[in-house]
Amino acid sequence: MPTHVAIVGNGVAGITAARFLRKASSDVRLTVISAETEHFYSRTALMYIYMGHMTYEDTKPYEDWFWEKNRIALVYDYVETIDVEKKTLQLREGAPLAYDILILATGSKPRSIGMEGEDLEGVQGLYGIPDLEAMEDATDGIDRAVVAGGGLIGVELAEMLHTRHIPVTFLVRESNYYRNVLPPEEATIVTEAIRGHDIDLRLSTELDAIHGNGNGRVEGITTNNGERIDCQFLGITIGVTPNLAVTEGTPIKTNRGILVDERFRTNVPNVYAVGDCTEFVREGIGYRTIDQLWYTGRKEGQAVARIITGDTRGYAPGPFxxxxxxxxxxxxxxxxxxxxxxxxxxxxxxxxxxxxxxxxxxxxxxxxxxxxxxxxxxxxxxxxxxxxxxxxxxxxxxxxxxxxxxxxxxxxxxxxxxxxxxxxxxxxxxxxxx
Ligand SMILES: Cc1cc2nc3c(=O)[nH]c(=O)nc-3n(C[C@H](O)[C@H](O)[C@H](O)COP(=O)(O)OP(=O)(O)OC[C@H]3O[C@@H](n4cnc5c(N)ncnc54)[C@H](O)[C@@H]3O)c2cc1C
CATH class of the missing domain: 3.30.390.30 (FAD/NAD-linked reductase, C-terminal dimerisation domain)
Known part of the structure; x- marks a missing residue:
């Protein structure tokens, strides 16, 4: 019987692992289980779908026939839990799926702001296709949007809304956009670019309260400066956090992410993890312990395939x-x-x-x-x-x-x-x- 590698998550990390496992071995049986979309798409291109520059189909790096041709079975389902003793995945819809080797590539989820009103209609983050669909509905014909949180996804959201001619107020905690990451000169260039596109950028400003209209929909916010801003859409972009749901109730160790060594091994034999969901157990492999980036996911997917197929070298990610x-x-x-x-x-x-x-x-x-x-x-x-x-x-x-x-x-x-x-x-x- 060929070894069966099951991969949870069809993002760049999981799919790269599958592709490189197939390249390394024609025997291995490969199954990718994922619940967001049937096929792999480029998450970084999400904004261009809303902006009308691309369709969802355009964001798929591979044609739909690619998977069958390469004998990578795709299962569109949600993995509820893992029985690590019996080496079985419990699926929401389908029958339990047995594996020999498991790779967890479950990605991230938007960080919650933990504020009353966060679950109102029109309040959301931006991570995947369901968010984009919700955003389509929530921004149709609105007068103003507010985006709270000054990272990379915040500025994307501001740009997306701007292209639909929706006035945007953008709340950024730092004194200059992305100043917690960029040196002052770079942060100033980006701040000016944002302002140059008529975005109402409020620096050193945070979200203090979210107001509903009494019918379950957002109608405004208050900033920490006490100003009330009416809006019908509130994008919350305060970062992402590893998606650990699948490990709950299992012995797989987590901290902020699923803990792995430099060979992507978790504490449970035959269970690996790659991509946004992981955290390296120790510093000193020349990289950050959590790195939620597209290029990192791709490198890690390739490395785990190499390691599973017998290469004894650890992961050496090279320069950031x-x-x-x-x-x-x-x-x-x-x-x-x-x-x-x-x-x-x-x-x-x-x-x-x-x-x-x-x-x-x-x-x-x-x-x-x-x-x-x-x-x-x-x-x-x-x-x-x-x-x-x-x-x-x-x-x-x-x-x-x-x-x-x-x-x-x-x-x-x-x-x-x-x-x-x-x-x-x-x-x-x-x-x-x-
Ligand atoms: C809007 C946006 C823009 C971005 N832009 C950039 C950029 O410009 N440059 C950059 O480097 N990075 C960017 N990123 C980050 C980058 O997209 C991620 O780092 C990368 O996609 C993570 O890949 P992954 O394979 O680890 O996880 P993901 O792409 O998150 O894939 C994981 C998949 O697993 C599924 N899943 C999770 N749990 C289960 C379960 N239990 N059962 C079944 N399926 C499950 C999820 O639904 C998801 O589809 C951006 C992210 C976003 C959201």
Whole structure:
């Protein structure tokens, strides 16, 4: 009998694990059980469906025939619980499903604000297709929306509503948008981009109360400054938290996420976990203990497939990468750029005088080792930045070659010379070797 690997969750982590298991073994039996949608779709493209740029079908990275052709059985059902002794999944609709190896890839869920009125109609987060459907209904013909919470999903929600010409008030706790993640210059660029799109951005402002209209629907909110704002839709985007429901009542250990080692093993034999739902049991594998990102899910899915099929090496994620778009500003980050410059680091930061463009490179003062890049409105090549970070290159080594990393179109203006000039001003005696 071939080994049966069951995977709970058809997001990027679960599906990547299935694809790479199939690549590694033609014998293994593969089943993916998931309850949100029948097929894998790109969660990061959710906003474009609402904005009318894409249909749901467009967001599917694989055609529907792909699964049968690759002998990956898809089960559209909800896993209620796991009997780890009998190695069986209890499904909401279907018959119990036995497995030999189990991979949990259950993703995240929006964080609750724990405030009265959170369950009113028109109050919601944005995580999946059901949220998008609820949002379609709740925003039809409304006069104003409020978005509370200044992370990446908050700004997406603001942009989505803006494209439907719905006036948006955006409440952000920090003194500048995303200042808890971005250095001040980057946070200011994004803050200006948000304001430039007529979003009523309220900085240093939090949600204090949600008001219903007496018929179960939201009709307004009050901020912590005591201001009442009438609205018929309230998006709550205060972050996501690992979805642990499937582990409840089982011996699988959790903390904030499902606890795994650097081979994605939980404390229960033959049960692995990958993607947003996981938390590494210890620091020091060169990565964050919880990392709820698309690229991370993909890397982890690939790694767990390799590990299950016999590779004894642990997970080595390599340098951190993320990208996002804040209205018209493209953002990329490689390595580690702290929101406030650590005392033992220096930064080279070039900013366009009038356009939302920025290049930042941080490096250690003593060793001059480059620790990270932030790019806004300029694109750098992932392979080059990753290589430089992995090889622990110094700022002196990379500055003469910076153009190698630039991924903008050939005829676009280049700005790397300005960074070199900044460095020379700081260290006039140093010769940068070409
Ligand atoms: C609006 C939005 C925009 C985003 N934009 C970006 C971005 O620009 N860049 C980036 O890096 N990341 C982004 N992310 C985060 C990224 O999408 C996630 O990190 C990634 O999708 C997580 O993948 P996953 O496979 O771990 O889980 P998920 O994609 O959450 O998939 C898990 C699936 O498992 C299902 N499931 C859970 N429990 C059960 C159960 N018991 N039974 C059956 N099915 C179950 C869930 O319904 C879900 O469909 C965004 C997220 C959102 C919500």
């Amino acid at each position: 990468f993320n990208s996002a778009k804040f209205f018209n500003v493209e953002y990329q980050t490689y390595g580690t750029i702290a929101p406030d410059l650590p005392e033992d680091q220096e930064t080279l930061c070039w900013q366009h005088p009038s356009k939302p463009k920025l290049i930042r490179i941080n490096y250690e003062r003593e060793s001059e080792r480059v620790v990270g890049f932030n790019l806004m409105g300029v694109r750098y090549r992932q392979d080059v930045c990753h290589r430089w970070l992995a090889e622990e290159r110094t700022i002196r080594e990379i500055l003469p070659k910076l153009e190698e990393a630039n991924f903008d179109r050939e005829f676009d203006e280049r700005y790397e010379a300005a960074l070199r000039a900044q460095y020379r001003e700081r260290f006039p005696d140093v010769v940068l070797q070409a």
